Amino acid sequence: MATGNNRTENELLARNNDYLWDGSGEPDPEIQSLEALLGKFRHDRPTPVFPESVPVRRWTLFPRRVRLFPVLVTTAAVVVTIAVVTFLVQGRKPVPTIVAGWNVSRVAGSPRIGPKTMGGGEEGVGRLGVGQMLETDSQSRASLQADDTGQIEVDPSTRLRLLTMGAGLKRIALDRGTIHTYIWAPAGQFVVDTPSAMTVDLGCAYTLQVDDSGVGLVRTSLGWVGFKLNGRESFIPAGAACATRPKVGPGTPYFEDASSVFRAALTRFDFEDSTSQQRAGDLAIVLGESRKQDALTLWHLLARVDEGQRGLVYDRLRGVAPPPASVTKEGILRLDETMLDLWWNALGFDDISVWRHWERSWSGAAAPVREK
Amino acid sequence: MREQFAPGVSEDAMLVSDARTGDRVAFGRLYDRYARMVHGVLLARVPVGEVDDLVQDVFLLALRRLSTLRETGSFGAWLAVIARNLANDYHRRSVPEDQLAPQGQRTDDTNEREIEHGNISGVDQSPAVAILDAIRALPDAYRETLILRLVEGMTGPEIAARTGLTHGSVRVNLHRGMQQLRAKLSPNPSEDRPGKNRSEQEM
Numbered sequence: 001m002a003t004g005n006n007r008t009e010n011e012l013l014a015r016n017n018d019y020l021w022d023g024s025g026e027p028d029p030e031i032q033s034l035e036a037l038l039g040k041f042r043h044d045r046p047t048p049v050f051p052e053s054v055p056v057r058r059w060t061l062f063p064r065r066v067r068l069f070p071v072l073v074t075t076a077a078v079v080v081t082i083a084v085v086t087f088l089v090q091g092r093k094p095v096p097t098i099v100a101g102w103n104v105s106r107v108a109g110s111p112r113i114g115p116k117t118m119g120g121g122e123e124g125v126g127r128l129g130v131g132q133m134l135e136t137d138s139q140s141r142a143s144l145q146a147d148d149t150g151q152i153e154v155d156p157s158t159r160l161r162l163l164t165m166g167a168g169l170k171r172i173a174l175d176r177g178t179i180h181t182y183i184w185a186p187a188g189q190f191v192v193d194t195p196s197a198m199t200v201d202l203g204c205a206y207t208l209q210v211d212d213s214g215v216g217l218v219r220t221s222l223g224w225v226g227f228k229l230n231g232r233e234s235f236i237p238a239g240a241a242c243a244t245r246p247k248v249g250p251g252t253p254y255f256e257d258a259s260s261v262f263r264a265a266l267t268r269f270d271f272e273d274s275t276s277q278q279r280a281g282d283l284a285i286v287l288g289e290s291r292k293q294d295a296l297t298l299w300h301l302l303a304r305v306d307e308g309q310r311g312l313v314y315d316r317l318r319g320v321a322p323p324p325a326s327v328t329k330e331g332i333l334r335l336d337e338t339m340l341d342l343w344w345n346a347l348g349f350d351d352i353s354v355w356r357h358w359e360r361s362w363s364g365a366a367a368p369v370r371e372k
Numbered sequence: 373m374r375e376q377f378a379p380g381v382s383e384d385a386m387l388v389s390d391a392r393t394g395d396r397v398a399f400g401r402l403y404d405r406y407a408r409m410v411h412g413v414l415l416a417r418v419p420v421g422e423v424d425d426l427v428q429d430v431f432l433l434a435l436r437r438l439s440t441l442r443e444t445g446s447f448g449a450w451l452a453v454i455a456r457n458l459a460n461d462y463h464r465r466s467v468p469e470d471q472l473a474p475q476g477q478r479t480d481d482t483n484e485r486e487i488e489h490g491n492i493s494g495v496d497q498s499p500a501v502a503i504l505d506a507i508r509a510l511p512d513a514y515r516e517t518l519i520l521r522l523v524e525g526m527t528g529p530e531i532a533a534r535t536g537l538t539h540g541s542v543r544v545n546l547h548r549g550m551q552q553l554r555a556k557l558s559p560n561p562s563e564d565r566p567g568k569n570r571s572e573q574e575m
Contacts, residue, residue: 020546022527031522031550037500038523043411045424047403050396050435148394184436222429223436238461348460 100165109140150183197244200226262289295321417459449536514549
């Protein structure tokens with residue numbers, strides 16, 4: 001509700017600021033000067049080409065007012081006629097079917113789909129079907145695209161396989177190499193198995209690397225990604241990275257601008273076969289080096305440290321990112337999932353309920369990844 | 373407070389509805405309608421050189437999350453929230469805590485980067501960068517509205533329609549923002565003194 005002061009101000013504004021308001025009235029030289037100077041920063045990019053998608057449902061060939069029923073009946077009749085004629089003409093000739101999969105484009109070199117090598121010209125495009133393997137050598141690159149899923153850029157020396165391409169779950173296995181994914185399928189529908197963890201797309205863009213020994217690294221550039229193996233899970237928001245090792249699973253995610261001392265201690269803590277004393281020392285370094293944005297790492301550590309060390313992590317995390325009022329120290333120390341989720345949501349990365357929802361829907365559908 | 377839906381909003385709702393079915397042309401039209409708003413919201417918060425990429429990120433994220441938008445007529449306000457969140461993400465992942473400086477006391481490094489990025493046309497744009505910095509040191513509501521008006525060239529009614537704010541809020545933000553900007557740019561600090569006659573401040 002407007003106060004008397006606001007009304008007075010608005011009336012004054014209406015009288016005196018037409019030019020500032022909508023460019024009408026007597027031009028204000030000062031504002032004109034500001035517009036001329038600042039116009040250099042104005043948005044001037046053309047409309048980008050957004051990813052192609054599945055055919056739309058709307059009947060764009062017809063005016064909106066055309067009734068759909070007669071159109072549908074006519075279309076159906078035409079389709080039936082064409083089908084009958086085709087059947088009669090083709091006889092028993094087998095009808096080609098569209099195989100679920102990804103369209104593949106050669107970017108450089110000679111990528112292979114199964115035994116078939118892609119070359120230039122018409123040979124530079126192909127399709128990766130379920131069960132097939134795409135492989136690039138040290139000189140090759142390829143690009144995969146699926147209209148309803150996303151785009152994957154495949155770097156040299158990479159091997160991946162398409163496992164499933166269902167309506168609700170699209171799944172590939174990255175055996176080795178590097179892929180850059182940009183996914184527009186709904187969160188949780190695109191999954192990549194690696195030798196040491198399963199990545200679940202919860203956002204838009206990330207890079208995933210796997211070396212010959214099965215060691216993996218995910219780096220998220222937009223949205224967020226879930227990393228999971230046998231109940232151990234990591235959430236990696238934009239700007240963060242997370243390593244994974246065979247038989248261990250995902251390590252603790254960290255922001256890539258964290259100090260080298262912090263990152264080295266975290267790697268030792270996650271993956272090295274250290275004594276409990278060494279682990280305590282590495283944890284102390286991580287806690288001591290942590291900044292406000294490292295709440296991401298600290299939150300994950302709550303469930304990964306020994307029970308006796310959990311209080312230390314709690315205290316540090318509370319220091320950089322106080323928990324919501326309903327979250328208690330006692331609850332966190334016993335790893336109450338609801339309280340952990342509430343605290344995560346308060347960190348401002350993204351809503352963890354998205355992950356929980358899809359986690360429930362995966363149970364039974366997503367088998368554990370194989371381990372080397 | 374949100375504005376009642378303007379006539380253009382129903383067209384937005386239709387475009388959003390079409391875009392949800394996979395119609396990328398419709399989404400492209402939404403981009404055309406809202407790119408300046410998103411650009412302005414980001415420019416109020418992140419270095420100049422980062423804005424264009426982030427604009428694209430905002431729209432790609434919106435495209436992906438379009439199905440979660442409940443009120444299709446509120447596309448603009450929803451998009452602005454995404455843009456502000458991405459700007460926050462940018463700072464969270466790229467600016468170490470010890471380099472975060474209060475508004476108006478940004479680091480030399482940041483200024484150098486922006487001056488570098490601001491030199492778009494190869495001419496000296498230091499005054500423009502200084503003014504942009506002054507605007508970005510204003511409170512959130514004022515800097516965003518002023519950038520949409522002075523940089524993006526949007527009118528007050530356009531700003532209201534695109535951001536979902538009321539005409540009154542936009543008008544007041546423009547007015548008060550300009551007052552504060554004038555005070556910041558004034559070579560004579562005494563012009564900023566409290567209680568100064570409004571008509572004098574109006575210039």
